[in-house]
Amino acid sequence: MEKELRDQAAKLLEEGTVDYIVGFASGTLKHTTTPLITGDKDETSSLVINPFISNNLATYALEISGRLGIVAKGCDSRSIVSLIQDKQITRQDIVILGIPCSGLIDLKKVEKLAGKERDEIDEVVVVADKVVITVGSEKQEVPAAAVLFDHCIGCELQIPQEYDFLIQGPAVEIRNSEASREKIKELKQMSPDQRWSYWKQQFNRCIRCYACRQVCPACFCERCFVEESQPRWVSPVSQWQDNLIFQAIRAIHVAGRCTDCGECERVCPVDIPLRSLSKEMYDLVGEMFNYKSGMNAGAPPLMTAYELTEVESLIR
Amino acid sequence: MITKKVSKKDIRKLLGTWNQECNVIVPSRVDGVVGMAAWDNQDISFLDWYRNTVIPPKSCFLPKSEVMMSFKKNENGYNLEVPTNEHWQVIFGVRPCDARANAIIDHVFAVTYDDYYYISKRRNTLLVGLSCTNPYDSCFCTSSNIDPTESEYVDLMFTDIGDDFVIEDFTGGGKALLNMSNTLKKVTKADIDKIKEVKAASVSKIKKTVDTENADRKLGSLFNDTDYWERISAKCISCGICTFLCPTCFCFDINDEMIRKQGARYRGWDSCSFRSYTRMPMENPREEKWRRVRQRVCHKFEFFPMNLGINACVGCGRCIRSCPVNWDITQVIAGLPAEAGIKSGK
Numbered sequence: 001m002e003k004e005l006r007d008q009a010a011k012l013l014e015e016g017t018v019d020y021i022v023g024f025a026s027g028t029l030k031h032t033t034t035p036l037i038t039g040d041k042d043e044t045s046s047l048v049i050n051p052f053i054s055n056n057l058a059t060y061a062l063e064i065s066g067r068l069g070i071v072a073k074g075c076d077s078r079s080i081v082s083l084i085q086d087k088q089i090t091r092q093d094i095v096i097l098g099i100p101c102s103g104l105i106d107l108k109k110v111e112k113l114a115g116k117e118r119d120e121i122d123e124v125v126v127v128a129d130k131v132v133i134t135v136g137s138e139k140q141e142v143p144a145a146a147v148l149f150d151h152c153i154g155c156e157l158q159i160p161q162e163y164d165f166l167i168q169g170p171a172v173e174i175r176n177s178e179a180s181r182e183k184i185k186e187l188k189q190m191s192p193d194q195r196w197s198y199w200k201q202q203f204n205r206c207i208r209c210y211a212c213r214q215v216c217p218a219c220f221c222e223r224c225f226v227e228e229s230q231p232r233w234v235s236p237v238s239q240w241q242d243n244l245i246f247q248a249i250r251a252i253h254v255a256g257r258c259t260d261c262g263e264c265e266r267v268c269p270v271d272i273p274l275r276s277l278s279k280e281m282y283d284l285v286g287e288m289f290n291y292k293s294g295m296n297a298g299a300p301p302l303m304t305a306y307e308l309t310e311v312e313s314l315i316r
Numbered sequence: 317m318i319t320k321k322v323s324k325k326d327i328r329k330l331l332g333t334w335n336q337e338c339n340v341i342v343p344s345r346v347d348g349v350v351g352m353a354a355w356d357n358q359d360i361s362f363l364d365w366y367r368n369t370v371i372p373p374k375s376c377f378l379p380k381s382e383v384m385m386s387f388k389k390n391e392n393g394y395n396l397e398v399p400t401n402e403h404w405q406v407i408f409g410v411r412p413c414d415a416r417a418n419a420i421i422d423h424v425f426a427v428t429y430d431d432y433y434y435i436s437k438r439r440n441t442l443l444v445g446l447s448c449t450n451p452y453d454s455c456f457c458t459s460s461n462i463d464p465t466e467s468e469y470v471d472l473m474f475t476d477i478g479d480d481f482v483i484e485d486f487t488g489g490g491k492a493l494l495n496m497s498n499t500l501k502k503v504t505k506a507d508i509d510k511i512k513e514v515k516a517a518s519v520s521k522i523k524k525t526v527d528t529e530n531a532d533r534k535l536g537s538l539f540n541d542t543d544y545w546e547r548i549s550a551k552c553i554s555c556g557i558c559t560f561l562c563p564t565c566f567c568f569d570i571n572d573e574m575i576r577k578q579g580a581r582y583r584g585w586d587s588c589s590f591r592s593y594t595r596m597p598m599e600n601p602r603e604e605k606w607r608r609v610r611q612r613v614c615h616k617f618e619f620f621p622m623n624l625g626i627n628a629c630v631g632c633g634r635c636i637r638s639c640p641v642n643w644d645i646t647q648v649i650a651g652l653p654a655e656a657g658i659k660s661g662k
Contacts, residue, residue, distance in 0.1 A: 027642040029453055034642035035551040055641060059553065063605075117367070119453035205349060207371075207380050207585065211555035215640050227592040237571050237582040238381045267640035269370060269557050270349045 001049045001099065001169040005071065008097060008165050009044040012069045018095050019066030024053040030119050031107060037064065047071070049167070051105045051126050054149075056261040058217040061089045068094055073101040074157030078259035078294025079217040081162050085294070085301045086257065088220050098163030100171035103144065103152035105131065106266075110147050114140065129172060145174050151262035151275060154180025162297060181283075183276045199244060205270045206243035208236070212264035212274055213250060218257035218293075225249065251277040256302030258282050259294045320500040321480045321507055328360050329499050331408065337496065338404035338442075341376065343369055352376055352407055366409060367450050372563035372634065373414045374421055376407060377437045380560070381584035384433060384570070389577035401436040406493065408444045413457045413632040415445050415469040417563030420620075420628055424566050433583065442489045445470035449518050454633030456524040456646055462630060464522060465515040477510040526646040528617065528627055534652040535618040542606065548648055549609035551641045556587035558635035558643070559612065564628045567593075588612060613648055 009021045025036035025046040033052045036043065037060060049071075057070050058079035072080060077098055083089045105126070107118050114121050114133050123134035124147075131147050133140045145153055158171035187195055210226075213219045226234045226246050234249075235242040258278045265275040285291050289310060291302050299305075322330055334340050335357055343366040344353035351371035387394045410418075418438075425434035448464035451457075457464055465475055471490035474481040482503060485491050494500060538544055559565040569586035573579045586593060588611045593600050602608045620628035629645065636644050 028644040028647060029636065029642065032642050034644075037550040060551075064550070117452075201347065205347060207556075207560050209556035209560050209587070210590070211553070211557050211640055214553040214555040227595075229595075235571060235573055236569060237573060237584050263640075267555070267557075269561060269638045271347070 001167050002047065005049060005097060005099065005167050006044050006047050008167070009047055009069060009071075010041040012095060013039065013041040013044065017067070018069040020064060021047075021069045021071075021097075022057045022060050022064070023047045023069075023071035023097070024049070024055070024057075027052075031105070031121070031124055035060065049099055049169075051103070051124075052107075054104055054263070054266055056215065056217055056263045058083060059215060061094060062217070062220050066093075069097055070094060071097045071099060072160055072163070073099055074155060074160050075101075075151070075259050075261040076217075077160035077162050078157060079261060080294070081297045082257050082259060082294035082301075083217060083220070084297045085299060086220070091297060095165070096160065096163040098160035098166040100159045100167070100169045101152075101155070102126070102158065102170065102172035103148040103155060103174055105147055106149040106152075108271075113142060113147065129174060144172070145176060145179065148174065149262050149266070150180050150183065151260045151279070153177075154260070154279075156292070157295075161295060181279065183273055184280050187276055200240050202272045203240040203243040203247065206238060206240070206247075206272060207270060208238045208243060208246070209269060211267045211269065212247070215263040215267050216254065216258075217261075218254040218259075219250065221253075247272075247274065247277060251281050254278065255281040255285050256289075256291065257293050318482055318484050318503055318508065318511070320483045320485075320494055321477075321503050322474075322483060322497075322500050323480050324363065326499040327363065327481070328358070330497050331355060331360070332357060333497050333499075334406050334493060338406055341405055341407045343409045352409075355408075362409065366446075367452060368411050368414070368448070368632065368634075370561065370634070370638070372561060372632070373407060373410055373418065374563050374566070376405070376441065377418070377434050378421070378425070378566060378568065378585075381582050382433060384581040384583050386580040387574075387578065398432075401440060404440045404442070405437075406442045406444060409446045410443045410467075410470060411448050411632070412445060412462050412464055412467040412470075413448075413455075413460075413630040414563045415443060415467040416460075416462055417630045417632070418443070419469040420564045420624075420626065420630070421566050423624055442472075442493060443470040444490075444493070445473040447473065447475035447514070447518060449476055449514065449521070451518075451521050452633055452637060454524065454636040455522055455631060456526055456633060457631035458519060458522045459524075459526045459528055459646070460627055460629055460631040463515070463519060465518045475511055475514055477507060477514055480507070482507055482511045524633070524646060526650050528629075528649060531617040531627070531649050531652060532621040535614050538652065539610070539614070545606035545610045548613075548651075549606040552589075552605060552609050552643050553641055554589050554591060554605055554608065555640065556585075556589050557638050557640065558645075559587040559589055560585050561634040561638055563630060563632055563634070564616070588615070613645065616645075617649060 012018045020039050023036050024033045026048055027034040031052055035055050056076045056079055058076050084091050105124055110124055111117055114135050116135050121135055125132045129144050130141050131144050154177045234246050260279055260282050262275050331340050340355040341352045342355045343362045346353055350369045352373050383399055385396050385398045387396050425431035445467045471487045473484040567586045568583050570583050572581050589608050616629040
C-alpha cells in the first residue's frame with residue numbers, strides 16, 4: 001500500500017496536479033505518526049500507512065491554500081465531503097488519495113492491557129483480526145477490537161466512498177456498533193443526578209486548550225463563539241460550568257458535520273471522554289433525520305435542508 | 317550534601333510527619349490524569365508508577381485559574397477580598413527538569429516583578445525532588461544541561477537506590493524537614509557507591525538529545541525567514557497544549573466575572589498559540605500561525621537566553637508527548653542550520 005501511495009503522491013506533485021501532498025510520516029516517538037505536508041516529491045518517500053495514522057487530515061484542507069492531495073481514511077474522506085457540502089473547500093482543489101483502513105490502534109487501551117506506558121511498549125503489530133503487543137520478552141495477543149479506538153469499532157466506512165485514487169489494500173471489517181457505544185450506554189444508565197456530577201467532574205479538569213476544537217474539521221468557524229467578547233457567551237476562565245457549556249455547544253454545532261473520527265477525544269490532554277457527546281449527537285442525527293454526514297457531496301448540509309417527512313415532535 | 321537515607325517502607329511515615337505540620341502534595345492520578353495533588357495521608361503507590369506529571373508543578377503556583385479578588389457591591393462601592401495563602405506546603409516528587417522550570421518562572425513572578433499571587437504560594441513551599449530513573453522517550457533534559465538526578469533548585473533531593481532513598485539536603489528548609497523525622501538512617505559507604513551508579517545509569521537513559529548550542533544566534537538570523545517558519549509551522553493546529561503543559565510557559569489572562577452585583581477577578585492560563593491571544597487589549601500582532609509558532613520557539617531559545625542567559629526549555633518533553641500532531645521542538649532546534657544533528661535513541 002505504501003509504495004503505491006508514495007508513487008501516486010510523487011506523480012501528482014511532478015505533474016503539477018497538486019501543490020502539496022498532505023499525508024502521514026513516522027513520528028519522532030514510538031508508535032506515533034505525524035502529518036506530512038510537502039510540495040517536494042522526494043519527501044513523498046516518507047509517507048506511511050500503518051495503524052497509528054490517527055490525525056484527520058481534512059482539517060488542513062481549510063487552511064492550506066493551493067491544490068492539495070490529501071491522504072484520507074474513510075472517516076477523513078467523509079470530513080472532506082462534509083466540507084465540500086458546506087462550501088468550505090471546492091472539490092476541484094482537492095485530490096483525495098483514499099486508503100482502506102481496518103481501524104487504528106488506541107494506545108491508551110494498549111497501555112492499559114500491557115500495564116506499561118507507550119514508550120515502554122516495544123511493538124504493537126496487527127495480524128489480521130488480532131494485535132500482538134510485545135514488552136521485553138513478553139508477547140500478548142489480543143483481539144484487534146480490544147485495542148482499536150471506540151470509533152473504529154463502530155466504523156461505517158472502511159474504504160472511502162469519495163476519492164480520486166484508491167490505494168488497494170485489505171480492509172478488515174471489525175464492526176461492532178454496540179461496543180462502540182459502550183461509554184454512552186454506561187452514561188445512560190446513570191440517573192440524571194449521577195450523570196450531572198459525572199460531567200461536572202470531567203469538565204472540572206478541562207484546561208481549555210481547545211485542542212478538541214482545533215483538530216476538528218467540522219469546527220471551521222472563523223470566529224468561535226467561545227472567543228466572542230462583545231457580547232461574551234462563555235467565560236474564558238477555566239471552570240467546569242463554562243467548560244461544559246463550551247463543549248455542549250460545540251457538540252450541537254458540529255451535529256450533521258461530525259463524522260465520528262474520534263480526534264477530539266484522542267487529543268484531549270486530560271482524557272475527557274468527548275466522543276460520548278459527539279457520537280450521541282451523531283446517532284441522534286441519524287435517528288431524527290436519517291442523515292449520515294459526509295456521505296454525499298451533492299447533498300445539502302443537514303441544517304440547511306428541510307423535508308416534509310422530518311420529525312417535529314418538539315414544534316407543533 | 318548527602319547525609320541521610322530513608323527506607324522505602326518508611327516513606328509513608330515520613331510524609332505523615334510532614335503532613336502534620338503542612339500540606340503534603342504528591343504525584344497523583346486524578347481521573348486518570350497525573351498531576352500534583354494533596355496527599356491522602358495514606359497512598360504511596362505513586363512510588364511504583366510515577367514518571368512525571370501531565371500537568372506541570374507550575375500549577376501549584378500558577379493554577380489554570382485562580383481568584384485574584386472577590387468583590388461585592390455595597391452602599392458605598394465594593395467590598396474587596398483578596399485571598400491569602402498562609403499555609404505551608406511540601407511538594408514531594410518534583411523532577412529536576414520541573415525544579416529548574418520553577419526557578420525560571422521565579423524570574424518572571426518573583427525577580428523582575430513581585431507578583432503577590434505567585435509569591436504567596438511559592439514562598440510557603442518546600443520542594444522535595446525525586447531523581448528521574450525512568451524517563452520517557454520524549455525527555456531531553458540533558459540537552460538543557462540538566463542531570464535527571466540532580467537539582468540545585470530543590471530543598472531536598474531523593475534518589476532511589478533500591479530499598480532506600482538517599483537524601484541530599486540543600487537548604488535550611490530541607491534540613492528542617494529532615495529534623496522533624498526520626499525514621500531516617502545514616503548513609504554508608506556502600507550507599508554512596510550505589511547512588512553514583514544510579515546517577516550514571518539515569519543519565520544514560522536519556523536517549524533524545526539535541527544540540528542547543530548557539531540556538532539563540534541561529535534563531536536571531538532566521539527571524540525574518542517567513543518561508544522557513546511557514547514550513548515549520550504547517551502542521552501545527554494552534555491548540556494550547558504545548559504552552560499549557562509547558563512547565564516554563566507563564567502567560568495569563570485576567571477576567572472579571574460578576575453576577576447580581578458580586579463576583580471575582582480571575583487569572584488563568586493563556587497561550588501565544590491562540591489566534592485570540594491579546595485580542596482583549598488590542599489585536600494579536602501574531603495573526604498568522606507561523607508568527608505564533610516562531611514566538612514559542614524564540615521565546616524559549618532566543619529571548620530568554622538574551623535576557624537571562626538561560627534557555628527556557630528544560631527538556632521535560634511534555635509538549636512532544638501530548639502534541640496532537642507530534643510537532644517536535646527538538647527537530648526544529650536540530651534543523652536550524654544544516655549541520656546540527658539530532659540523535660534519537662528510538
